[in-house]
Amino acid sequence: MTVKSDTKPSGLNKVIVFILTNKFVSLLIAVILSLVITSLIILATKTSPIKVFSIIISGAFGSSDQFAQVVQSWIPLVLTSVGLMFTFTAGLWNIGMEGQVEMGAIFAYAIIFLFTGSTSPGWVVITLSILSGVAGGIVWALLVCLLKIFGGVNEIFGGLGFNFIADAVLLFLVYGPWRPSGNATGSTPLLPMQYWMPTIAGTSLNLPALIIALVGIVFVAIILQGTYFGLKLKAVGKNSKAAFLLGTHTIRYMIMAFILCGIFAGLAGGLQVVGFNHVLRNNISGGYGYLGLMVGMLANYQPFIAIPIAFIFTALSKGSNGLVIDLKLDSNFPGVIQGLLVVFVLMMAG
Numbered sequence: 001m002t003v004k005s006d007t008k009p010s011g012l013n014k015v016i017v018f019i020l021t022n023k024f025v026s027l028l029i030a031v032i033l034s035l036v037i038t039s040l041i042i043l044a045t046k047t048s049p050i051k052v053f054s055i056i057i058s059g060a061f062g063s064s065d066q067f068a069q070v071v072q073s074w075i076p077l078v079l080t081s082v083g084l085m086f087t088f089t090a091g092l093w094n095i096g097m098e099g100q101v102e103m104g105a106i107f108a109y110a111i112i113f114l115f116t117g118s119t120s121p122g123w124v125v126i127t128l129s130i131l132s133g134v135a136g137g138i139v140w141a142l143l144v145c146l147l148k149i150f151g152g153v154n155e156i157f158g159g160l161g162f163n164f165i166a167d168a169v170l171l172f173l174v175y176g177p178w179r180p181s182g183n184a185t186g187s188t189p190l191l192p193m194q195y196w197m198p199t200i201a202g203t204s205l206n207l208p209a210l211i212i213a214l215v216g217i218v219f220v221a222i223i224l225q226g227t228y229f230g231l232k233l234k235a236v237g238k239n240s241k242a243a244f245l246l247g248t249h250t251i252r253y254m255i256m257a258f259i260l261c262g263i264f265a266g267l268a269g270g271l272q273v274v275g276f277n278h279v280l281r282n283n284i285s286g287g288y289g290y291l292g293l294m295v296g297m298l299a300n301y302q303p304f305i306a307i308p309i310a311f312i313f314t315a316l317s318k319g320s321n322g323l324v325i326d327l328k329l330d331s332n333f334p335g336v337i338q339g340l341l342v343v344f345v346l347m348m349a350g
Contacts (some may be wrong), residue, residue, distance in 0.1 A: 009101075030344035031312065033142040034249065036284070038337050046138035047327055055326055059117030060319030068205040072276050073286075073314040075213045076101070076268040081299065081306045082220040083264025087155075088301050089224055090257035091232030091237035092148075096159025097265050098289030104269025106137025106170060109280040111190065112195050112273070130270040137266020138259055140166065145258035150249055150268075175283055186282035197275040210276040216264060221303040223260075233257060265289065294338075298345045313338055 039049035060070050080097055087094040094100075104231045111129040118125075140162060147158045172187070199206050224230040235243040236253045244250045272284050295313060299305035316334040322330040 002335050020201060026345070026348040030341060033344045034340035037340050041336065044345070045329070047329070052323065052327065052329070055322045056316065056319035058319070059322045062204055066318070068203045070311070070315050070318045071205060071210065073193075073318060074273060074311050076276075076286065077207050077291060077295065077314055078213055078306055078310040079216055079264050079268040079271075080288045081295040081310055082217050082303045083261045083268075084262040084292050084296040085224060085299075085301045085303060085306075086257040088194065088296055089230070089233045089237050090254055091240065092254065092257060093142070093156050094141070094159055094258065094261050095156045095294055096144045096162045096259065096289075097294070098263035098287070099159070099163035100137045100161075100244050100262055101269040101272070101285040101289050102170050103140040103285045104133035104137040104266030105273050105280055106166075106173065106269075107139075107266070108133035108270035108273040109178070112191055115194075116192065121231040124197055126197060126274050129274050130267065133270025133273070134263050134266035137264070138262035140256040141262030141265065142255070145255055149254065170280075170284065171282060174179055174280060178280065187249075188280045191274070191278045197271075197273060198280055200320040206271075206275045209271050212271070214265065215265065217303050217307065218347060224303070229253075229256075294342060298342060312341070314315045 017227045042049040042052050059066065066146060080101060082093055084097055096233075108129045111132045112125065115125045115128075144155055144158045144162055147153045148155045151158075174186050174188055180187075197206050197208050224233070232248055233245070233253055233256075234340050235246075235248055236250050236257075240250045269285065272286070274282055277284065291313065295306055295310050296310050316337055322336040323333055
């Protein structure tokens, strides 16, 4: 005799299932857990967690200008994060994003360098500069891709190699042909103001750059989640051999993934030059290529989830500048919080 069980999941089980399946709730819990553990670490140093977090919050959001700086750091980070989702989806690890951002910045500055002193309208030069940055990101991404496809070099090693080459090219330019006379600080001259992207009056917030980032996020979400191309890209990422046997041109999709990723890297690099820094300098990429890898993975390749994660990372980075001065804490302290956040997000995902 078979006895049918009509036992329903308990309320606790329903809550657990909801938490694990809701990405925003999982992220919130991961943030809370990371803050709790961070507080315990702070207490171990005989420092008040409340004071530490108040300094971070004040440093990130204490004034409109500080908030604008957080948003401006968020823009290139979120661009690299969502751009990497194309290669992630295709099963490719584009570690070379850092070099692609740098090459985008180099190409963007090259246009400004060529047009300086000309009578061309500033907005035309800015547009050409950003487009040139996009081209630089694409070229550097394609080199990694082609090396993988036709040279059999894993994209991780190829990307790292091209990162070093981009660093070398950047250092050569800022300390060589593009160095201001009598200046060896690793930075080109400040761009003429007509080549600066416009900001909101009274603030340093770059509205056009913010719009570009928001449009880019929506674009990635639509392509990956609502198009036939995105579906094919996922098939390539899940099992490239099976996708090929079913008629998918895997090489073509791999190339397209790197091109799209390069576009976003080039955008980030170009905006660093004409939108934020107004110079080409050493370490112009700001580590956004590497940090974008972490944000993209934490977001589980969901573009809209990357928005709050990238914002938290940039707020922590900008807001913690005062910890060194006020509390004598190590400048790497934000990395502790970010690392704990990564651990707990991965735990919630598992």
